[in-house]
Amino acid sequence: MIVPAEEARNLATQVLRLHGTPETHAEIQADLLLEAELRGYASHGLLRLPRIVERIRNGVADPSAVGLSQWVHPGFLRVDGQRGLGPVIALRGLDEISERARQIGIAVAAVDNSNHIGMLAWYAERIAAAGQIALCFSTSEALVHPWGGRRAMIGTNPIAIGVPARPHPFVMDMATSLVAMGKIYDHANRAQAIPSHWALDRHGKPTTDPEAAKAGAIAPFGDAKGYALGLAFELLVSALAGSALGQSVQGTLDSTKVCNKGDVFIVISPDIETETADELSRYLNAVRNCPPIDGFSAVTVPGDRSRASRVERLTAGISLPDEVWGELLELAGAQHQKRDQGTLQ
Amino acid sequence: MIVPAEEARNLATQVLRLHGTPETHAEIQADLLLEAELRGYASHGLLRLPRIVERIRNGVADPSAVGLSQWVHPGFLRVDGQRGLGPVIALRGLDEISERARQIGIAVAAVDNSNHIGMLAWYAERIAAAGQIALCFSTSEALVHPWGGRRAMIGTNPIAIGVPARPHPFVMDMATSLVAMGKIYDHANRAQAIPSHWALDRHGKPTTDPEAAKAGAIAPFGDAKGYALGLAFELLVSALAGSALGQSVQGTLDSTKVCNKGDVFIVISPDIETETADELSRYLNAVRNCPPIDGFSAVTVPGDRSRASRVERLTAGISLPDEVWGELLELAGAQHQKRDQGTLQ
Numbered sequence: 211m212i213v214p215a216e217e218a219r220n221l222a223t224q225v226l227r228l229h230g231t232p233e234t235h236a237e238i239q240a241d242l243l244l245e246a247e248l249r250g251y252a253s254h255g256l257l258r259l260p261r262i263v264e265r266i267r268n269g270v271a272d273p274s275a276v277g278l279s280q281w282v283h284p285g286f287l288r289v290d291g292q293r294g295l296g297p298v299i300a301l302r303g304l305d306e307i308s309e310r311a312r313q314i315g316i317a318v319a320a321v322d323n324s325n326h327i328g329m330l331a332w333y334a335e336r337i338a339a340a341g342q343i344a345l346c347f348s349t350s351e352a353l354v355h356p357w358g359g360r361r362a363m364i365g366t367n368p369i370a371i372g373v374p375a376r377p378h379p380f381v382m383d384m385a386t387s388l389v390a391m392g393k394i395y396d397h398a399n400r401a402q403a404i405p406s407h408w409a410l411d412r413h414g415k416p417t418t419d420p421e422a423a424k425a426g427a428i429a430p431f432g433d434a435k436g437y438a439l440g441l442a443f444e445l446l447v448s449a450l451a452g453s454a455l456g457q458s459v460q461g462t463l464d465s466t467k468v469c470n471k472g473d474v475f476i477v478i479s480p481d482i483e484t485e486t487a488d489e490l491s492r493y494l495n496a497v498r499n500c501p502p503i504d505g506f507s508a509v510t511v512p513g514d515r516s517r518a519s520r521v522e523r524l525t526a527g528i529s530l531p532d533e534v535w536g537e538l539l540e541l542a543g544a545q546h547q548k549r550d551q552g553t554l555q
Numbered sequence: 556m557i558v559p560a561e562e563a564r565n566l567a568t569q570v571l572r573l574h575g576t577p578e579t580h581a582e583i584q585a586d587l588l589l590e591a592e593l594r595g596y597a598s599h600g601l602l603r604l605p606r607i608v609e610r611i612r613n614g615v616a617d618p619s620a621v622g623l624s625q626w627v628h629p630g631f632l633r634v635d636g637q638r639g640l641g642p643v644i645a646l647r648g649l650d651e652i653s654e655r656a657r658q659i660g661i662a663v664a665a666v667d668n669s670n671h672i673g674m675l676a677w678y679a680e681r682i683a684a685a686g687q688i689a690l691c692f693s694t695s696e697a698l699v700h701p702w703g704g705r706r707a708m709i710g711t712n713p714i715a716i717g718v719p720a721r722p723h724p725f726v727m728d729m730a731t732s733l734v735a736m737g738k739i740y741d742h743a744n745r746a747q748a749i750p751s752h753w754a755l756d757r758h759g760k761p762t763t764d765p766e767a768a769k770a771g772a773i774a775p776f777g778d779a780k781g782y783a784l785g786l787a788f789e790l791l792v793s794a795l796a797g798s799a800l801g802q803s804v805q806g807t808l809d810s811t812k813v814c815n816k817g818d819v820f821i822v823i824s825p826d827i828e829t830e831t832a833d834e835l836s837r838y839l840n841a842v843r844n845c846p847p848i849d850g851f852s853a854v855t856v857p858g859d860r861s862r863a864s865r866v867e868r869l870t871a872g873i874s875l876p877d878e879v880w881g882e883l884l885e886l887a888g889a890q891h892q893k894r895d896q897g898t899l900q
Contacts, residue, residue, distance in 0.1 A: 286660025315631025432777025
């Protein structure tokens with residue numbers, strides 16, 4: 211079904227508020243999920259909300275927590291997320307290091323004990339739009355096999371990079387897995403086969419059966435190089451945030467375990483001169499104007515497609531599976547009902 | 556031919572000294588090239604030396620330059636390389652930010668007007684071995700086509716990441732191109748066809764002819780994701796270092812143009828506790844022990860193979876094409892001769 215963006219935003223905020231989330235925190239979390247929907251990343255969108263609510267109910271996410279941050283060095287912020295909502299904790303740390311970077315040129319935030327932070331582009335864009343450079347990393351449960359290995363031992367470990375440009379900042383955001391686990395679930399739901407190079411089954415054999423892949427491991431993107439990157443991010447984040455590694459990571463997919471992955475943000479204030487920003491933008495336009503090869507209608511720059519999607523969906527509305535919308539309505543309604551019952555007693 | 560490592564190091568140092576390079580600078584440059592040979596990266600090894608000498612002769616590389624560095628912020632070091640030798644300039648900046656990172660947690664160096672810095676692993680390993688985390692970036696002449704595009708518009712833009720571990724630091728170093736241009740030259744020299752997905756010819760058509768590929772463009776690794784990374788690094792480096800972009804970059808392959816690419820180093824001092832370093836190392840060993848899939852004898856961690864190669868070649872010697880060794884002997888001899896003639900006059 212098609213839902214106007216503002217209606218979806220309001221429902222998401224309401225669901226969160228009904229489950230004990232302070233208004234500003236509910237707005238931040240809802241905005242992150244809605245922005246993912248607008249940009250066409252349904253896997254990071256509203257379908258995540260029921261899981262967040264379950265985690266709040268189960269006490270492994272504390273919607274009121276604001277995180278405890280400490281400057282262990284003038285340029286190094288350590289953040290204990292206190293089991294708070296991912297974007298609430300991350301945004302606070304990010305804004306702190308953004309301000310510090312303006313003073314000293316660069317700063318890093320290492321976050322642990324926080325929940326899933328969703329689409330990294332949301333953070334990178336915020337910084338790049340403010341004229342700074344952002345590098346964002348996050349780890350996840352082990353879903354990816356090492357290059358040449360049979361078992362899932364590495365997170366889907368995304369990276370996002372934001373660089374100021376005009377009229378829009380440059381933002382790239384990608385997982386180091388070949389595909390998202392959400393895509394494999396999607397194929398399973400529709401009983402569609404997956405290409406044999408996407409994943410291994412739990413015995414470490416290539417499979418075209420999405421159900422078998424769900425119990426197995428996803429391939430890294432780009433063979434040995436993507437594996438090297440994903441592994442490097444796993445180590446980098448854990449070394450800085452003190453977060454768990456590989457198969458010890460939990461709480462990013464389930465609804466009962468304390469989340470022990472880590473997030474790392476680096477913000478650099480380059481004092482970009484007008485001239486430089488213009489050059490970056492001219493170069494990006496030159497790349498867009500590169501003649502396409504056969505089979506491509508145009509060359510795009512990372513972020514172009516999600517920006518176009520956002521513009522379109524802001525007016526046309528977002529497309530949601532009926533079940534997702536139904537579940538959100540139920541989460542709002544059931545809670546209403548409970549409250550009514552509570553009032554009646 | 557097989558040459559003992561020390562003999563190769565001495566000859567390289569001698570060649571550089573005979574062409575006006577101060578002893579400490581000659582040792583740094585020779586060490587970088589020799590380490591590439593020892594680790595099995597011939598494309599970044601001694602075959603680069605004749606080009607470096609030509610650049611010195613042509614005045615586009617100044618072997619005496621030490622670079623002019625300036626802390627524009629407490630955590631941001633800007634380095635004007637003064638046309639110096641790449642590793643001489645880079646090492647100086649790297650050591651400055653390493654020390655600063657110990658004080659304030661993180662620091663960045665942005666280098667321009669410097670020559671080719673070679674294998675990035677050399678820098679990342681130095682920092683990781685000292686207990687810090689390194690992120691290294693460098694740009695190059697445009698050799699890679701955008702995903703879906705016909706023309707070379709992006710450098711091979713490598714990244715290296717170093718993280719402390721035991722007994723060896725973790726070091727990964729990779730270009731964002733699918734293959735090195737050196738590999739295509741190698742196929743051309745041996746008149747061997749290349750796989751059709753490696754490169755496009757100058758008309759933007761896939762080619763199996765390495766000669767046609769030399770005039771065309773290499774594919775990014777990992778399709779759209781590798782393209783996004785390479786492009787992000789191109790922008791990141793240029794935004795920070797003020798270096799040239801895309802097809803404007805020159806001086807990394809030729810011997811006559813001032814080099815206008817950029818290099819960026821980020822060093823983070825995480826105060827890694829013994830416990831954390833042990834956990835990183837245990838995790839890396841668990842990855843190495845992951846059962847291999849059919850066709851693989853073992854899972855390796857980035858750096859394992861080059862470390863094994865180094866150990867072997869330190870005793871067995873390095874393998875060099877006759878022409879490369881001959882050219883180095885000539886560069887040493889011809890200069891000797893010139894000097895003798897000079898003395899006789």
